[in-house]
Amino acid sequence: MKYFIDGLLLGFAYVAPIGVQNIFVINSAISDKRMRSFLTALIVIFFDITLALACFWGVGSLFENAYILKMVVYLVGGIAVVKIGHGLLNSEIKAPTESAETLPISKVIVSACLVTWFNPQALIDGSLLLGAYRASLAPNFALLFIVGVCIASMTWFVSLSSIIATFKYQMSVKILTIINRVCGIVIVFYGLRLIYIFLENAF
Template sequence: MNFFLQGLTMGIAYDAPIGLANLFVINSALTQSRRKSLLTAIIIIIFDVSLAFACFFGIGAIMKKFEWLQLIILLVGSLIVIYMGINLLRSQTTDISAEATTEMTLFKTISSAFVVIWFNPQAIIDGSMMLGAFQVTLPSYSHPIFIAGVGIASALWFILLSIIVSKFKDKFNAKVLRIINLVCGFIIILYGGKLFWNFITLLLA
């Protein structure tokens, strides 16, 4: 039980800081129907948990070993993230009712969630340092229990985030939602710019 609780608290610490995944879930909850926003949260959870597993078992070490892999992920990831941010800035919101919002296709939701989670090399390396370092301190028999706690923390975090934002989104009018979109868009573009700068730095190193 102790190992499970350690995984649960580590998972919350891993997911709670504001990042692309949280912004993606928040924006979906504000602009999509409750059903679609929950589906988006579940898709994010699947990719987030798969990344946590990969970090726990050492994918960060592989990325550090193969510099070309880092370069590819940094370049492609930065460009796609910037494109997502620009789309948010360009989006026009006149009505935030479930009937008026434009639902994202399932393919677009899955592909965008995949990019948000897996095309952020910094998140992969940071996650590997956090979870990988913890793995070294744990006995091997506790690994499944610990990583299960991390996975459940991810599920609880993103589902609760989606439900809470969806529940209170009616408090926002179209103007407020537009401002939120602009803020999220700018933050996402900054994330993309940081990734691209990391690509340039690594390329010139």
Template sequence: MDIFLQGLTIGLAYLAPIGAQNLFVINTALNAPLGTALATAGIVACFDISLALACFWGIGLIIEHSLLLQKALLCGGGLILLYLAWQLMHAQIEANASDENKPTLWQTVSLAFTVTWFNPQAVIDGTLMLGAFRSSLPADTATYFISGVITASCLWFFMLIGIFKTCCRKLRPSHLQWINRICGAVIFVYALKLLYIFWQML
């Protein structure tokens, strides 16, 4: 259960910063009918889960057999997370995020795919972060961790729709910046944990 909760926590902290995926979902929640908004959340979650699985198991299959790569990923992933945490705590949120107000199903799928898989930073960060955590987990607990990450993805995007459909239509950019700062603090703690595991392996 602890490993599952760890995956859930890091999944939420990684998803919560206001980036391309979240702005797309938020914009849909604010401008589209409920049915379209829920469908958008489901589609984005599916693409996000596919990326998480690819990052976690793809690099995980390789690092299991290389102690040197495990150390490199722990160190590199920890440093990347420190940098990501610093960026989040100093990021400025723009007031306007304009996508199509009422996209077709095909537009929704293509946009969801684009903001997930065609975001190089998300792919790189996801590979380093999840690969680093994969190297820090015993083999028999990896499934619990990634299950927590998958659960976080499902919860987060549908929660975004619910929140912005009901009570956050007038949410200001300053509020979104505080979300980023809190998530940056959580990611900072996990970065220190990875670097501590790396130090222990030396």
């Protein structure tokens, strides 16, 4: 039980800080229908858990040792993240209703994949954090630990989506627009930072 709780706590510490995934879920909860924002959270959870499992079992070292692959991820991920942020900055926010238009599910899946798996910082940090912890665990305790991490991911993103979706009806369009613009600026900045890292290392 101790290792499960350790995984749970580490999982919350890993996903709680404001990042592209959290902003993506927040924006969906603001802009989409309640059920679609919940589905978006589940899609983000899927990619977050698969990334955590991959980092836990050592795939992050592949990106550290394969220089060209890492540079491709920086460039493609940076461009994709900037594009997502630009879309938020130019989107029109209307008063929230349950009949609001929703993004095509294919676009949600692609965007969730990009902000998770094409996030070099998440790959590297996850590999260092989860990979290092994996090395300290006996094989029979590793499963309990990673299950705790996965449950933390599910709990966090579902709760975040539910809270924002519930309280958005008490927010004015102006406040929602400000939140949306701030999210867009943060995402664009993050994407430009990834592109800068690519340029800095490539030239």
